[in-house]
Amino acid sequence: MTKFLHIADIHLGIRRYRSEERAQDFFHAWRDCIERYALAEAVSFVLIAGDFFDARKVEPQAMNQAMFCLKRLQEANIPVIAIEGNHDSHEASTKFSWLRSLSRWGYIKLLEPVYEDGVSRLDAWDETKNKGSFIDIGDVRIFGSIWYGSTVTQSLTALVDLLRDHHDPQRFNIMMLHTDVEGHVNHPSPPLPIAKLNELKDYIDYLALGHTHKNFVIDDWAYNPGSLEACSVDEYANERGAYIVEVNGKQHTARLVKEYRQRPVIRVGFDVNGQATPEEFHEALFGHLRRELTPFDAGVGEALPPVIELALKGQLGFKTSLLELNRLRDEIKKEFKPLLVMVRNQTVPVEYAVAAGLNESVSRSERERRVIEDLISRDARFRDQPTEFASLILEAKRLALGEGNPGQITEMIESKLNSLSA
Numbered sequence: 001m002t003k004f005l006h007i008a009d010i011h012l013g014i015r016r017y018r019s020e021e022r023a024q025d026f027f028h029a030w031r032d033c034i035e036r037y038a039l040a041e042a043v044s045f046v047l048i049a050g051d052f053f054d055a056r057k058v059e060p061q062a063m064n065q066a067m068f069c070l071k072r073l074q075e076a077n078i079p080v081i082a083i084e085g086n087h088d089s090h091e092a093s094t095k096f097s098w099l100r101s102l103s104r105w106g107y108i109k110l111l112e113p114v115y116e117d118g119v120s121r122l123d124a125w126d127e128t129k130n131k132g133s134f135i136d137i138g139d140v141r142i143f144g145s146i147w148y149g150s151t152v153t154q155s156l157t158a159l160v161d162l163l164r165d166h167h168d169p170q171r172f173n174i175m176m177l178h179t180d181v182e183g184h185v186n187h188p189s190p191p192l193p194i195a196k197l198n199e200l201k202d203y204i205d206y207l208a209l210g211h212t213h214k215n216f217v218i219d220d221w222a223y224n225p226g227s228l229e230a231c232s233v234d235e236y237a238n239e240r241g242a243y244i245v246e247v248n249g250k251q252h253t254a255r256l257v258k259e260y261r262q263r264p265v266i267r268v269g270f271d272v273n274g275q276a277t278p279e280e281f282h283e284a285l286f287g288h289l290r291r292e293l294t295p296f297d298a299g300v301g302e303a304l305p306p307v308i309e310l311a312l313k314g315q316l317g318f319k320t321s322l323l324e325l326n327r328l329r330d331e332i333k334k335e336f337k338p339l340l341v342m343v344r345n346q347t348v349p350v351e352y353a354v355a356a357g358l359n360e361s362v363s364r365s366e367r368e369r370r371v372i373e374d375l376i377s378r379d380a381r382f383r384d385q386p387t388e389f390a391s392l393i394l395e396a397k398r399l400a401l402g403e404g405n406p407g408q409i410t411e412m413i414e415s416k417l418n419s420l421s422a
């Protein structure tokens with residue numbers, strides 16, 4: 001039997017909210033996860049499915065944090081198998097990267113296809129050069145890939161062809177891949193379609209995914225643990241963790257574990273509807289917070305001060321600037337003693353009443369279009385054609401944000417205005 005740990009998106013070196021302690025959280029998550037689930041469990045190897053580091057230019061502190069565990073894993077004879085993610089991929093213009101260096105020095109085994117003279121190939125791991133595209137550990141064969149970005153669908157076709165010749169039917173075959181997958185998307189780049197992903201099923205017994213910072217599983221076959229910690233405020237609500245996987249012949253069981261050190265997050269929502277003045281709002285909000293939250297007490301137990309995430313919702317009865325978000329953050333921090341206070345202002349300003357009526361499933365672009373239409377329909381000059389004028393405005397915006405030069409934009413507006421008045 002082989003047991004291994006599968007993690008992804010550790011993002012060592014990430015900086016957020018000017019908080020040194022929050023930066024340290026990513027190290028503590030990595031360290032505690034390795035101690036509990038790799039060293040204590042005596043796994044055969046650790047997989048890191050991309051984004052070990054938050055940036056390809058690794059800061060000294062982040063390298064120290066990486067080495068702290070890599071050394072201990074090396075002493076325990078637990079190999080670390082890694083692939084590049086979009087955050088720590090090598091630059092196209094150079095053959096050097098910190099992940100490649102760590103691999104050459106023997107601290108990790110970076111697996112990547114070899115690209116030479118316009119052709120991709122898979123090389124077996126070379127123990128003297130410390131490089132290769134796949135490696136055998138016991139009865140398991142592990143394949144690596146690189147960050148393909150928007151070309152992931154085409155690249156996978158070539159990869160499947162190579163796997164046909166290189167997978168080992170006698171072994172349990174693992175493929176590591178850093179990508180979003182259709183239906184589980186976090187990023188703007190196009191995700192990998194499920195049908196394409198499934199082409200790997202002929203040759204791969206366990207697909208070790210990374211990139212999407214939330215946990216998901218497809219068909220008890222493709223596993224994405226999620227990032228170890230929350231990299232942004234949008235990710236606090238996501239489930240995330242690490243997989244401990246046991247392999248028996250061609251069978252496996254995977255268990256999501258998440259009892260390592262993670263910063264606790266308390267999410268509070270508050271509806272601003274009905275508060276006509278900043279004073280009323282302030283009083284109602286703090287009444288609500290005092291019912292929902294207990295001030296953090298450093299003297300009790302081993303708990304960590306949490307991050308408080310406050311989401312303000314509803315339609316605002318006064319000007320947005322009067323919310324005084326900075327002052328609000330300070331007051332909450334003073335009273336409830338968290339590590340950080342994040343305020344998400346999701347209120348709708350008085351002028352944009354229409355957006356308040358749209359539920360959360362309405363996309364951002366659709367929301368934008370409806371707000372613009374609503375504003376246009378209040379203007380006597382344009383109110384007969386709100387849809388047409390909204391498209392014109394959005395088209396002008398699209399050009400302005402993209403390649404369009406002022407001349408082109410003016411021309412487009414003139415020609416549309418002509419056709420609208422015709």
Ligand SMILES: [Mn+2]
Pocket residue numbers: 009051085087211212213227
């Ligand atoms: Mn990532």
